[in-house]
Amino acid sequence: MSYVKTTGIVIKEVHTGEADKILTIFTRNLGKITASAKGARRPRSRLIAGTQLLCYSDFVLFKGKEMYSINSCDVIEPFYDIRNSIEKLTCAAHMTDIINDIAQENQPSIDVLKLFLNSLYMISNSKRPVLQVVSIFEIKLLSILGFAPWVNGCVNCGKKEFENISFSFVKCGFICKDCTAADKSAVRLSEGAAKAIFYIVYSNMQNIFNFEASCDVLDEIRRVSKIYLKRQLEKDYKKMDFLKCLKSHKEGI
Known part of the structure; x- marks a missing residue:
C-alpha cells in the first residue's frame, strides 16, 4: 500500500454520503490535492478535528487511483x-x-x-x-x-x-x-x-x-x-x- 505523509491546510470541503467529506488540501510537498475523509462528520471520528476548513494538520494519506484517502491527521493549527x-x-x-x-x-x-x-x-x-x-x-x-x-x-x-x-x-x-x-x-x-x-x-x-x-x-x-x-x-x-x-x-x- 502507498502511504504519503505531508502537512497541509484544508481550503475546501464538500459533504458526501451520510458522514463523509471530499477535501481540497493545499499541502507543503504535494501542492493542491483532493482527498476523501471517510466518516469525518461523525461526532467521534478521529478525523473530525483535522479535516475542518482552514485547519492546518499533519496528514497520512493513501494514494488511490482518482484521489487520496485520509488515513490519519494531527492538528498543528486550527485557526479557531x-x-x-x-x-x-x-x-x-x-x-x-x-x-x-x-x-x-x-x-x-x-x-x-x-x-x-x-x-x-x-x-x-x-x-x-x-x-x-x-x-x-x-x-x-x-x-x-x-x-x-x-x-x-x-x-x-x-x-x-x-x-x-x-x-x-x-x-x-x-x-x-x-x-x-x-x-x-x-x-x-x-x-x-x-x-x-x-x-x-x-x-x-x-x-x-x-x-x-x-x-x-x-x-x-x-x-x-x-x-x-x-x-x-x-x-x-x-x-x-x-x-x-x-x-x-x-x-x-
Whole structure:
C-alpha cells in the first residue's frame, strides 16, 4: 500500500454520503490535492478535528487511483479564533478563494503556502487591521506568482522618488508626476502608501507585516491591491464587499 505523509491546510470541503467529506488540501510537498475523509462528520471520528476548513494538520494519506484517502491527521493549527469574528472569517474566506484559484494540482509552492499561513495567523492572533493583512497578502502573492508591480521608481522614465507618485494599472507599477499623461486612470499615492507598497514587494516573508500605517494610507494600499488583483488574475472577488455592507449597516443604526 502507498502511504504519503505531508502537512497541509484544508481550503475546501464538500459533504458526501451520510458522514463523509471530499477535501481540497493545499499541502507543503504535494501542492493542491483532493482527498476523501471517510466518516469525518461523525461526532467521534478521529478525523473530525483535522479535516475542518482552514485547519492546518499533519496528514497520512493513501494514494488511490482518482484521489487520496485520509488515513490519519494531527492538528498543528486550527485557526479557531477566525471563526469567532465575521470580519476575520470574511477575510480568511476571501484569501482562501484566491488560493483555490491559483494553487495548482500536484505542484508545490512553499512560498505561497507560507504567505497564506502567515496571513491567517496574523488575522487570527495579531492586533493589526485585518484589511492591512489582506492587502499585504494580495500584493505579495501576486509578486510571488510573477506579477510584481514595478515599484523601484517610475516605470516610464526611471525617476527614483516616492513623492508625487501614482500607481498605473496599465503600466503595472509606479509612474511619476511628469509621466501621468501616459495613464489618466492611474491612482495618486501619498508618499507613505508608495513606501508601504515598495516594502511589501521587496520585504522577506518573515518581516512582511512589520510596518505601521495610518488609516488613510491603509485605504490607499487597499484600493491598489484590490484593483491590481482583479486586473492580474482577471477575476473580481466579491466576498470582501460584505464587510462594506456590514459597515454601512452599523453606521446606519
